[in-house]
Amino acid sequence: MATQTKGFCKYCGKEYAKSGMVRHLSSCKARKAKLEKAAEKTKCGYFQVIISDKYNKDYWLIVEINENATLIDLDQFIRDIWVECCGHLSAFEIDGMSYESMPGDFFWGEPPEDMHHQLKKIFKVGQTIGYEYDFGSTTKLVLKVQDYYIVGRKKEKITLLSRNNPIKILCSQCGKNEATWVDSQRLYEEAPFWCEECMRERAKEGIDPEELDDWDEDLVNGDEFYEMLLPVCNSPRMGICGYEGSEEYSNQFVPDEG
Template sequence: MTKHLVTCSKRQEAIATAEMKKGTSESLYHLRVQDAYNSAFWLDLEIRGSKSLKDLDTYLRGIWLECCGHMSQFSLGGAFAREIGMSRKIGEVFRQGGELTHVYDFGTSSETLVKYVDEREGNPLTNKAIALMARNNMPEYPCMECGKPATHLCMECLIDEQTEGVLCDEHTENHPHDNYGEPIPLVNSPRMGMCGYDGPAEPPY
């Protein structure tokens, strides 16, 4: 996908449309965001160089992570390595490329890799700090009872029974476990099934 976005006709059309609007040209950074332990979850973002890591943190919380207001940090050299302050500008951090690790929740941690891909000079694609250019399709999970496409997750199965805990609509309806509440809908996030996470915020993030 990162290679495709370089020549993507729809992206080029969006850039051309943005360039026709009044505005100040600035450095725009293409970042690939990926779950550190599951490559099935990824985002391709374009973020203004004038924005801060705090803006990126807020976005990642909204689209992927936020559950209980946990602390988070960016670091250089891996998780819990040298912390990079949230006030640092994107253009300063990624001027020479590189990769950061983002950690959300220092108890049940979600670790995310943020890698520089490319940059361009021009008008932003949106009036928001970040434009979502592409993301992974929702991974498909087979129901643990029948193998049909799963739609829900049983937290009791996942935590107490140590199984995948994924169920289709039919087997969700009469599933006996309720110690952690009813099975929750599957969502396109690497934090699914962790802590109190129950899905992304409403866009825009």
């Protein structure tokens, strides 16, 4: 069995796999100390939500969300950290009800809701929620409402408590170096991953060796292969559509201390 991906606790920096982290977060001393410090502040309810890829459980996020936040806030967070490529549509599926980013035409059944709904009106602890981004090359996620608690109010609506560390992917050409690029056209085929070295080797093929000294981007311009490469990143949407990774969040989650 493959080893599960691990991540760091935001508060103390300890490393656990997903379920271990969920247990740890409820007893983390550094977190408790922080919550006690904030105890005299105005109180507010928070949901703890575990977000994972529907198929590849190695991708996970554990977040804390203000109960007054809306699905729009949560959708924006998921886009920012994991999926946004070209402003595709998205939807949450909660209790058989669809909440869409842009509810448009519908042909039968209940019309979809929009995302102007506060979490406290629709989330229940224990609930499993579906999420889809892009109805063409869809990224499917599963959200589990893990917990609800009342603590001192924080400035930010959503706090990332932990996430899986980047998954090390080897170059499928040399099998040695860590891959930095994925061939989006061959994502589901045999050898989609490339390291910098193998990419350069490939670029040299068919090029006059005289020119190699000043190998640069220009030599590969116009070669369709290079236009199809996307960066390897810590997201279930890696290699899909034009996804190039998150602009706001680095692939490696950095704890506050530890």
